[in-house]
Amino acid sequence: MTSRACALLLGLTVTLAACTSLPTTPVTARTAWAAGGLVRQFVLPAGEAMRVELGEANRLLMAVSAAHAEAPAFQFRIQHQHPTQGEARFRESGARLAQEPGALDWEPVRRVQAAAETETFWVNIGDSTEAGDRKRTAKRRLTTAHANFYVDAEGAEGITDDQLKRLGEAFESRIYGTVTGTFGAEPKTDPSGESRVYVVLSPAVDNFGKDKGLMGYFWSRDLLSPAATGPRAHTNQKKVIFLTSRLFEQPAQTVFGTLAHEFTHLCVFNQKVLVPNRATPEETWLDEGWAMLAMDLCGYGLRGGNEAIARDIKRFEEAPAEYSLTDWAGNPNGFSYGLSYLFARYLYDRFGAEVVKDALAAPATGVGAVQGGLVKREASFQDVYSDWTVANAVSGLKLTDDRRFSYASDVNLRGTYGGLTLGGVQARPVADFQKGLPGTLRPWSTTYYDLKAPAKRTWAFEFRSGSALFGGAIVLP
Template sequence: MIFFGVSNKKILILALFFILLAPSAVRAVNSGDSVNFYIDSNYDSSARSQTTATLVKTTSNIYFYVEKKWLDSQMPAKQNEILLNLDSLSSEFSNRIYPTLTSVFGSEWKPGVDGDAKITILFHPMKEGTGGYFRSADEYLKLQISDSNEREMLYLPISQIDNPEIKVFLAHELAHLITFNQKDKIFDVQEEVWLNEARADYSSNILGYDTSYSGSNLQKRAQTFLEKPTDSLTEWQESKYDYGVVSLFTHYLIDHYGIDILVDSLKSKLTGINSINYALKRNGVKEDFSQIFTNWTITSVVNDCSLDIKYCYLNANLKNLRLNSTLNFLPLVGNSAI
């Protein structure tokens, strides 16, 4: 490109400016390399905002990093065990999690902010009860957000690195990564948290992880729902009770009206309840969100298909789930009374 009437100094400044704005080239990385990462202090077990991690495994679509301090403290036998666990997880991701969820919801931003199609997964110590997280900040250049890691990235708890159920957490966070692309990048809108979490939590069911009910994510959500069914559906407080309510509602919604409700609401410029109503109408459903929510609240108490098909869960694992009949109502927002 030729610039007319521009000094060499200005050309150099412009060139540097565009280089800084351009996505980073695909990086050459080797096992054993250490990288400093920004992390979320709200989830880190020591409330840190940064950590150093070691690259322990690279596949065709993943970089696996483990916090260096923790990894170095492990005996060689434990380190080898970790690598074997990551072999299993990477196989599950490549052969099941990634192709299944992207075929349903669409792709993450690819090759993304860093120009690298691989997804980075970082294991670091997290607060008890944290199953992982996704930072949308990482999807921006440092010029835009200073603590961006400038890559498509997911964070998982190091305490669960040898737990077979880590695949459920990974699927959940991948759904968030996909949602960022499908909503934020494509439509320049941010999904409401409750619906973002609804899709992510339902991913375990899409993948068949909830088929065996005992010990499943669905069973845990059902138990949590029974503990506090009065928790709001749409007011997200980042508590375990939020997940219980949103999970049970989502299962009712999809079992009755189909997965396309989640998909079409995602692939819309609308968000939250408005996007659900759009998807319902698009799929020829006469009821709107409000009517379905009411039917679900009744279902949560009676759960009896003989009364009407709309007053029961269709998932066989939920056929015996009922709340105490003294419950007055389940709130869309705020708290209810019992």
């Protein structure tokens, strides 16, 4: 270790096991010191209490994470020093519907039917149930190379031709090529034989103004075969995206970003389910991560100054222990768009666009899909997750350009987006170094501890858990 004053971050993730005695030797590092001496990562075997020794520093930031669905209990204690020494409902519903018998049994008509000037659609008010469906008539107002734009005949009279033109231009010039080039194409035709995507703007989407947070949705039931009962009884049998007719009241990033987001869900469903003919829709947390990444790549996401996304990231930064990467519904407010975005963005920045396509081609979903995408990169999900927790902690500190521990240069978790400034991942201050710190963790979640001493010291840590731990230490100036 260097003699300068420094801080360290130790990232740890928990897997299930039983607790035994404290070993007398330090744990074995997974890797040597990396990134110019910035990071060292550890794998601590299951079923043991572990003692971790680090070099001299006056401040440490500890990150403790959990990997499995159970909530493992653990205890972290600083040892006495030696004298010298952080719209998803439609995804869940679509996953269930795709597994129903016969749901994927449809064949498009041989003759492509021209989209009618007036169409009737089942529009959902946002609860992803059959009871939430409303039959609405909409008129076609714009046709582009890849989309038909329809506007509800009632309650959407304020939408202008210029607004639709700009939406159509954004879809053709930025969204369509970027999304299909990164995530794969949408179905060539839908069950009705139409090749273009339907984009329908209706006041029913946000329940006529009662659910103002819902900007739009793609529901995969509209690409499934009809059923006598349940949501599939109202399948539109079209490649259709629904947007609230109040969308144009939002900032431009939200207007165009919402279309990019929902179109990505359509393409991901095609690649994961329709192309391989598997009833395996992507898990919500990853599906939403890809859609958030698409917004960014199209220029409407965090990097484009989207304050709403920054706000969701800030919520995670302020209470990281409350957020699970994979347990989407269990997160505060029932979602975590910001966290899913950060993980998808990290994968893309570190491994490139091909890792996205490889993950989508994998027969598994969720963690298994990402692992499938990492096979060619000779990396594991566990190791990448551990590296990502490091990237979250040091983003904006300009400590390294090592791609394992970095985002793209214009993704800064301490930067300003719109009118909101991010503050970095917040850690829990630890005042009593002799007191054990008990805790429980959610699946693939992280809690951070901030340790400060008046002068440099050698730190030794004891971890006791019914689980295995892995993670890393980061030297900070």
